[in-house]
Amino acid sequence: MKQIFIIEHLEPELGKWCLIEYKHISKIVRKSNLWFTNIKNNKDKKKLNKLGKVFSESVSRLNLKNSCILDPESSKTLNPKESGKFNYFIFGGILGDYPPRKRTKHELTSKINFKTAKRNIGKEQMSTDNAIYTVKQIVKGKGLKKMKFQDTISIKINKILTIDLPYRYNLIKNKPLISRELVKHIKKTEK
Ligand SMILES: C[S@@+](CC[C@H](N)C(=O)[O-])C[C@H]1O[C@@H](n2cnc3c(N)ncnc32)[C@H](O)[C@@H]1O
Numbered sequence: 001m002k003q004i005f006i007i008e009h010l011e012p013e014l015g016k017w018c019l020i021e022y023k024h025i026s027k028i029v030r031k032s033n034l035w036f037t038n039i040k041n042n043k044d045k046k047k048l049n050k051l052g053k054v055f056s057e058s059v060s061r062l063n064l065k066n067s068c069i070l071d072p073e074s075s076k077t078l079n080p081k082e083s084g085k086f087n088y089f090i091f092g093g094i095l096g097d098y099p100p101r102k103r104t105k106h107e108l109t110s111k112i113n114f115k116t117a118k119r120n121i122g123k124e125q126m127s128t129d130n131a132i133y134t135v136k137q138i139v140k141g142k143g144l145k146k147m148k149f150q151d152t153i154s155i156k157i158n159k160i161l162t163i164d165l166p167y168r169y170n171l172i173k174n175k176p177l178i179s180r181e182l183v184k185h186i187k188k189t190e191k
Helices: 016-029 042-049 103-107 128-139 180-189
Strands: 004-009 034-037 067-070 088-093 117-119 149-156 162-172
Touching: 004 016, 004 128, 016 034, 016 128, 016 180, 088 103, 088 128, 128 162, 149 180
Parallel strands: 004 034, 004 088, 067 088, 067 117
Antiparallel strands: 149 162
16 A cells, blocks of 8 residues: 655745755655645745655645644554554654644644544654654554664764754664755754
8 A cells, every 4th residue: 555655844934954854755755655735835846846746735635534643742652553554644844843842733733624643653852854764664564662763963063063953863773864965964054
């Protein structure tokens, strides 16, 4: 069964950081399995068309069957057994904020008026690309307990300055999952 990963874009603009993360997501799940919703601006549509299918409408208007919203505030955790029954996984296109302001709940979950499941993937906040990677692993049959994570990663900008990203990252071969392009971007802008 084909499963679609949906990102409801909820940032006021499609900034460089966000676009780099979306590119990374398109690589993780492939263009044919990725939808972007709530894309109002034509310039943004053009950019995102290269990465997935683009909708101007919010996902709340699509009336999807068998969907699951990934919301850190949900009380239930997604497990491999049930994950196969969902056709759509819906994520907030929201940059991390610390402490979290429950934006997924307020700006996404509470706006959906079709029947949908709501699940968390642990208590810690992940970046959208890591959340998508995690769900992809769960769908493949790997439970959260079998995955390795690192909470907070540090990016060395120069000899003096290090930036901490206080989110949960998947560890792949003991390395946190973050795109090289994003690390480059952070190093350039935080100098
Ligand atoms: C960087 S998170 C934004 C979280 C936001 N600060 C909040 O408090 O809702 C981006 C998206 O990844 C998904 N996500 C991240 N961590 C999650 C978790 N622990 N459980 C469920 N979904 C998560 C959600 O879909 C969320 O909207």
